[in-house]
Amino acid sequence: RKEVEQDPGPFNVPEGATVAFNCTYSNSASQSFFWYRQDCRKEPKLLMSVYSSGNEDGRFTAQLNRASQYISLLIRDSKLSDSATYLCVVTHNYGQNFVFGPGTRLSVLP
Amino acid sequence: NAGVTQTPKFQVLKTGQSMTLQCAQDMNHNSMYWYRQDPGMGLRLIYYSASEGTTDKGEVPNGYNVSRLNKREFSLRLESAAPSQTSVYFCASRSSGRAHEQFFGPGTRLTVL
Numbered sequence: 001r002k003e004v005e006q007d008p009g010p011f012n013v014p015e016g017a018t019v020a021f022n023c024t025y026s027n028s029a030s031q032s033f034f035w036y037r038q039d040c041r042k043e044p045k046l047l048m049s050v051y052s053s054g055n056e057d058g059r060f061t062a063q064l065n066r067a068s069q070y071i072s073l074l075i076r077d078s079k080l081s082d083s084a085t086y087l088c089v090v091t092h093n094y095g096q097n098f099v100f101g102p103g104t105r106l107s108v109l110p
Numbered sequence: 111n112a113g114v115t116q117t118p119k120f121q122v123l124k125t126g127q128s129m130t131l132q133c134a135q136d137m138n139h140n141s142m143y144w145y146r147q148d149p150g151m152g153l154r155l156i157y158y159s160a161s162e163g164t165t166d167k168g169e170v171p172n173g174y175n176v177s178r179l180n181k182r183e184f185s186l187r188l189e190s191a192a193p194s195q196t197s198v199y200f201c202a203s204r205s206s207g208r209a210h211e212q213f214f215g216p217g218t219r220l221t222v223l
């Protein structure tokens with residue numbers, strides 16, 4: 001079993017839709033949590049950090065449930081430019097070890 | 111600031127050849143990382159360096175060596191390339207502290223024939 005697992009996808013949604021991604025992690029000692037975005041043939045880039053209280057950045061909302069070891073990302077009012085692969089990331093060892101999930105691909109269709 | 115830079119962008123090797131992938135960052139970060147990314151496998155850590163002068167193995171270190179030349183530079187060497195090392199290689203860096211994210215270079219696409 002992988003340490004970080006994500007919805008396999010791909011998700012194909014129309015513009016304006018709301019889409020949610022789920023991620024689970026197995027290491028209860030995980031300390032920090034992130035969502036990264038990776039465009040085709042490009043490097044991963046930070047989308048947002050995930051805090052215990054949940055956090056929002058514009059159309060994006062991230063939630064963390066430490067008891068269930070579960071992270072989610074909600075995208076509202078999807079844009080064509082949101083098409084990408086979304087990577088769930090957990091860290092441990094005081095942030096030195098980053099463990100990436102396999103990613104979920106999103107295609108937003110016109 | 112250039113951020114994290116990697117060279118070369120593309121490389122084709124024959125089995126058994128050697129090469130070094132170069133990575134440099136100008137953000138004064140202490141930690142640097144090398145990953146490989148294969149379809150369906152996600153990013154897997156090869157080696158990392160928590161600070162200048164230290165290196166540690168990650169999840170898939172076999173067939174690779176690294177050198178943390180100074181605070182800015184972290185190189186990855188393939189001594190005898192194998193087709194299984196065909197992949198996209200990413201270098202990353204981050205500053206110290208638990209909550210700080212990683213910044214990635216643009217990647218090197220390596221094919222081993």
